Amino acid sequence: MIRIVFHISVSYSTLTQIGVIAVKFRVVVHPAEEGGFWAEVPALAGCVSQGETLAETLANIREAAAGWLEVADDRAQHDANAQLAEIEL
Numbered sequence: 706m707i708r709i710v711f712h713i714s715v716s717y718s719t720l721t722q723i724g725v726i727a728v729k730f731r732v733v734v735h736p737a738e739e740g741g742f743w744a745e746v747p748a749l750a751g752c753v754s755q756g757e758t759l760a761e762t763l764a765n766i767r768e769a770a771a772g773w774l775e776v777a778d779d780r781a782q783h784d785a786n787a788q789l790a791e792i793e794l
Contacts, residue, residue: 732766734759749773 734744743755744766754769756762783789 730770732763732770734762734766746770746773 730746730748732744732746734742737743737755741755741757742759742762743753744762746752746766746769749770752766752769752773754762754765756765
């Protein structure tokens, strides 16, 4: 059986003190055996979602990636003496 894999760049924007920064992640979309699609963001370990259509799958994985990033930020432990900085890629 041949599986088709789509590579799609999806932007995620986050509001910062100085404005909006767009970050692009590669999303790999796979056809699901039961129909529809499932998607993963390889840069965000465990970030997966699914949908009946490609459009629904992309909307769902965008939401999953945003949630993944929010949880990662909430879980980040910062040393009281550490300085926080942001970089744009």
